[in-house]
Amino acid sequence: MAPVIHTRAALLGLLVALLAGCTQVPLVRPVAESPAPTAEPEPTELVVGVEDLGVGFNPHLLAHSSPLATAVATLVLPSVFRPSVDGTLALDTTIATSAEVVSREPFTVSYELNLEASWSTNTPIAAEDFVYLWEQLRADPGVADAAGYRLITEVRSRAGGKAVDVVFAEPYPAWRTLFADLLPAHLLKDAPGSWTGALTGGVPASGGPFRVNSVDAGTGDVVLARNDLYWDTPAVLDTLVFRRLDDSAVATGLAVGDVDVALPEAD
CATH class of the missing domain: 3.90.76.10 (Dipeptide-binding Protein; Domain 1)
Structure with a gap:
């Protein structure tokens, strides 16, 4: 069955794998059996279906709170401590x-x-x-x-x-x-609307393995790209796309392989 992430904890587990440079990125497309298996190319993009893009990307504001804001913050913003596999x-x-x-x-x-x-x-x-x-x-x-x-x-x-x-x-x-x-x-600190307004359309700088490349409310895509200036182990993916899709579109995308992971809005 195609993976659907039901909780934020599961989402963070996926993101930790990406942060660690894990090459075993979970894909939903079954690989057809072949009489002579060949090595699959490393994935360069992961598409995550989300119900809503939310109103912003400041992970500290209650008004911006969403699974997407949490995901973006985990991959883009630096934290002194992070949850380990045992919690x-x-x-x-x-x-x-x-x-x-x-x-x-x-x-x-x-x-x-x-x-x-x-x-x-x-x-x-x-x-x-x-x-x-x-x-x-x-x-x-x-x-x-x-x-x-x-x-x-x-x-x-x-x-x-x-x-x-x-x-x-x-x-x-x-x-x-x-x-x-x-x-x-x-x-x-000196930008107009710096705290409540400056992160409504993205995050202006990255301190993690990914950076916010684009936010398009019209198409419903939030695209993260590998941060090439990251000083530690680089991300295995080139891009990570969070795509706004309704339930029907998510189901279809998972079935045909256009969507790799689904993230419901509620825990």
Whole structure:
């Protein structure tokens, strides 16, 4: 049976495989048996059917929340920690080489960032991105998972922005959940509508293995392309296409091979 992703957890499992450069990308088209099997070419594109494109791509805004926004953020935006296969949070060393509690009073977490980590604009992923996310999430009531950010009293930059100390008003055991899906502060902090409006039509810079190549509400396609400036293992796919399709079109696409994976809207 063709794979249909029913939950966001399953979606993230697929994306983790892509992030890891896995060559066994799940395809729905059965390969006809042949008397003399030959090696199949590596897939260069994966098409994912989605019910809706949503209204934007800021993964922190409740108004933008959707399976598509989650998928794009996972592949395009940097996170200090990511879910591992067993569900626990693991340090993403492509972004940070270490993250640890260095003081209990005041409760302080220190991050050492990967010196190679940079946005696709060639601007380093740095302390200013931590500051920007903290400032936005602590002030906006329309965001998800802001409690930890509102306990932060200070974000300090060291080592030219490649080390960050985060000070809390009180101990915060869930500190590993913070600073996921960092945003490019150098592009957003002074842009009109930077927080609520700048990510409605895409993501202006990538800090992951893919970048947003195009968003076409008319055709219903959101196209991610391999980020050729990514500093770690490159993505195995050239492009990843999220295509808006109704249930009937998804079923037909899966049957004939025009769609590789289906992602329903609801968990």
